[in-house]
Amino acid sequence: MKLGILKEREEETRVSIVPAVVQRFIKELSFEVYFESGVGQKAGFSDGDYMKAGAALMGRDEILELLDIITIINPFDTPFQPNSPKTVISILNPLFRTGELGKMTHSNLTLFSLDMVPRSTKAQAMDVLSSVASISGYKAVIKAAELYGSVFPMFTTAAGTIRPAKVLIIGAGVAGLQAIATARRLGAIVHVFDVRSSAKEEVQSLGANFIEVEGAAENLNAGGYAIEQSQEFLEKQRALIDKYVSESAIVITTANIPGKRAPLLIEKSSVEKMKHGSVIIDLAAEQGGNCALTVDQQTVTHHGVRIVGDSYLSRELAETTSQLLATNYFNFLKHYVQLDTISRTDDPILTASMLIQDGELVNERILSILN
Ligand code: NAD
Numbered sequence: 001m002k003l004g005i006l007k008e009r010e011e012e013t014r015v016s017i018v019p020a021v022v023q024r025f026i027k028e029l030s031f032e033v034y035f036e037s038g039v040g041q042k043a044g045f046s047d048g049d050y051m052k053a054g055a056a057l058m059g060r061d062e063i064l065e066l067l068d069i070i071t072i073i074n075p076f077d078t079p080f081q082p083n084s085p086k087t088v089i090s091i092l093n094p095l096f097r098t099g100e101l102g103k104m105t106h107s108n109l110t111l112f113s114l115d116m117v118p119r120s121t122k123a124q125a126m127d128v129l130s131s132v133a134s135i136s137g138y139k140a141v142i143k144a145a146e147l148y149g150s151v152f153p154m155f156t157t158a159a160g161t162i163r164p165a166k167v168l169i170i171g172a173g174v175a176g177l178q179a180i181a182t183a184r185r186l187g188a189i190v191h192v193f194d195v196r197s198s199a200k201e202e203v204q205s206l207g208a209n210f211i212e213v214e215g216a217a218e219n220l221n222a223g224g225y226a227i228e229q230s231q232e233f234l235e236k237q238r239a240l241i242d243k244y245v246s247e248s249a250i251v252i253t254t255a256n257i258p259g260k261r262a263p264l265l266i267e268k269s270s271v272e273k274m275k276h277g278s279v280i281i282d283l284a285a286e287q288g289g290n291c292a293l294t295v296d297q298q299t300v301t302h303h304g305v306r307i308v309g310d311s312y313l314s315r316e317l318a319e320t321t322s323q324l325l326a327t328n329y330f331n332f333l334k335h336y337v338q339l340d341t342i343s344r345t346d347d348p349i350l351t352a353s354m355l356i357q358d359g360e361l362v363n364e365r366i367l368s369i370l371n
Contacts, residue, residue, distance in 0.1 A: 001337060004063035004079045005035040005055070006072040007316030013042040013318035014325060016071040016089070017047030019053035021326035026054045029337060034058035034067060043318040066123065067266045071329055075111070076100055085358070089129050089329060091115050094285065094355055095259045098369050107359035114332055116353040116363070119223050123349050125331040131324035133208040133283075135314040137254065141167075141283040143313065144250045147306055153187025164189050168244045169208070170265055170290060171254035172199040175283055175370060179252045188292040191244050193237070193265075194255075195226050213237045225258050234263060241265055246273035251280040252289035259365065262287035268302070286311035 005017045017025075017033075018040060023093060024033040037047055047057060063070065064080060070088045072078065080088065081155045085108050092113040094101060104111050105141040145152055148165065155162035167183045169176050172194040180203060183190050190208035192199075195216040197365040203210040203216040213236060219227045219260075229237070244250055245266055251274075256262050262284035271280065271293055282289045293302050294309040301307070314321040335349060344350050361370075 001029070001068045001069055002032045002034065003069045003071065003271070003333075004037050004058065004067040005033070005050075006060065006063060006070055006075075006078060007036045007039045008042075009071055009316075013039040013315045014073060014322045015043045015045065015318075016073050016322075016325060016329055017054070018043070018322050018326040019045055019049040022053040022055045024330055025333075028140050028332060032056075034062050034063060035059070040250060042320070043322040045319075045322075048103075061271050069333065075275070075324070076103055080104065080106055080109055086110070087112070088115065089332065091199075091325070092220065092355070093286065094363070094366055094368055095369065098366055101355060101361060104356055105359050105361060109356060110354065111356040112332075112350070112353045112354050114328060114353060115234075116355070116365070117349055118352050119225075120348070126335070126349065127324055128328045132314045132321065133174035135317050135321045135324070136283055137175035138177070138182050139313040139317055140252045140254075140283055141179050141182040141186065141250075143308065143316075144252065144277065144279045144281050147279045150249065152183065158299060159201045165250060166248045166253070167250045168192075168241075168248040169252045169254070170194075170241065171256065171284075172196075172203050172210075173256070174231050174255060175207065175254040176252070177202060179254065182207045182249070183252075184208060189249070193241060193244075193247070195229060196224075211240065214241055226255075228257050228260060229263065234265070234345060238265055238267060238270075241254075242267065242270040242273070242280060245270040245307055249275065249278050251291075252283065253280070254283045255290050256284050256287055259369070260287075262290050264288075264290065264292060266291040268292045271305050271307070272303045274305045275301070279306045280305060280307045281313075282307065282309050283311065283313070285309035290304055330331070333364065 022033045035050045036057045075090045083351045087110045089112050117123045154164040166189045167188040167190045170193045179287045184207050192203045200210045282294040293307050296309050299308045
């Protein structure tokens with residue numbers, strides 16, 4: 001197999017395959033690996049690093065024309081017009097970008113999006129959502145600590161004692177748990193909301209306080225995910241969240257329901273009760289945000305409170321995120337090449353993550369949104 005690593009669009013700092021993983025493709029899977037010049041530059045990897053790992057430099061047009069498998073995080077700007085069959089492995093958030101998928105329906109093109117891989121034990125090593133969420137949860141706390149005008153831990157000095165910061169975290173999935181652990185390591189007092197009862201024990205084991213709201217709906221067949229809550233429940237939850245928001249210096253929100261708009265959990269009036277200088281980091285910004293004032297990819301200041309709507313925080317830790325993503329790509333492609341053509345058609349990991357096959361939109365979840 002011949003694999004090509006393409007350069008990303010301007011604002012993307014991460015890269016799909018890092019040099020250490022190039023070596024694994026060559027040694028473990030006998031791939032030939034090619035890369036576009038400058039592909040890993042923003043993530044801290046030079047062309048020389050890729051060459052040392054055994055990859056060869058190739059022009060963009062040649063990669064697009066000659067190779068079987070192409071890896072790129074966001075392929076929407078890439079002019080694919082394949083003459084020969086080509087498989088592109090990406091990370092697209094396709095459930096929220098169905099309208100753009102038409103750009104990719106060229107005959108001969110097969111497109112996978114790794115954020116559609118099922119959250120099964122078998123697919124855990126390919127789970128790009130967990131990789132990105134872990135880094136984002138960590139970075140959200142670090143960013144909040146930078147923006148906040150005081151300290152996180154208790155400070156006992158000759159000039160007096162400073163009380164520890166109160167941090168509120170909404171949603172205790174992968175990103176939320178990492179945010180809790182990071183805020184606790186920095187010495188903050190942490191309160192947490194989630195609607196899945198299984199989150200309680202995990203939150204408490206990290207030394208944080210779990211706030212329960214009675215009456216949350218759960219579905220144990222939802223693959224570990226939360227399901228949509230009733231308006232009545234959300235109103236009750238928002239009222240309790242209001243109390244904790246007004247007492248917190250830092251709020252980090254991560255609440256999501258797969259394929260749906262993120263639940264609106266913090267109202268404008270709650271933000272107005274926070275102290276000036278407080279910070280909200282909304283990691284659900286791309287899905288519409290958990291705070292009424294969030295604007296995706298922007299920082300808004302309201303009543304002296306900064307609301308950071310940055311859904312791409314992992315781009316600020318491009319090297320580490322790329323290392324994790326590259327391993328996810330490798331594990332996915334290892335699984336792919338180990339299956340024969342017939343087994344590929346009913347493999348649950350491939351069918352869930354394949355969006356387009358030979359130019360035709362085939363993904364059931366996407367089709368059900370479009371129809
Ligand atoms: P997610 O990004 O979909 O949601 C983040 C969190 O928001 C979840 O914990 C969810 O319960 C919570 N949430 C939703 N609505 C809420 C509301 N109204 N109020 C408060 N919180 C709300 O979730 P995720 O981080 O991707 O993980 C979800 C689950 O999947 C977790 O149980 C995690 O352990 C599991 N998981 C399994 C695997 C695997 O087996 N391969 C991999 C990753 C995650």
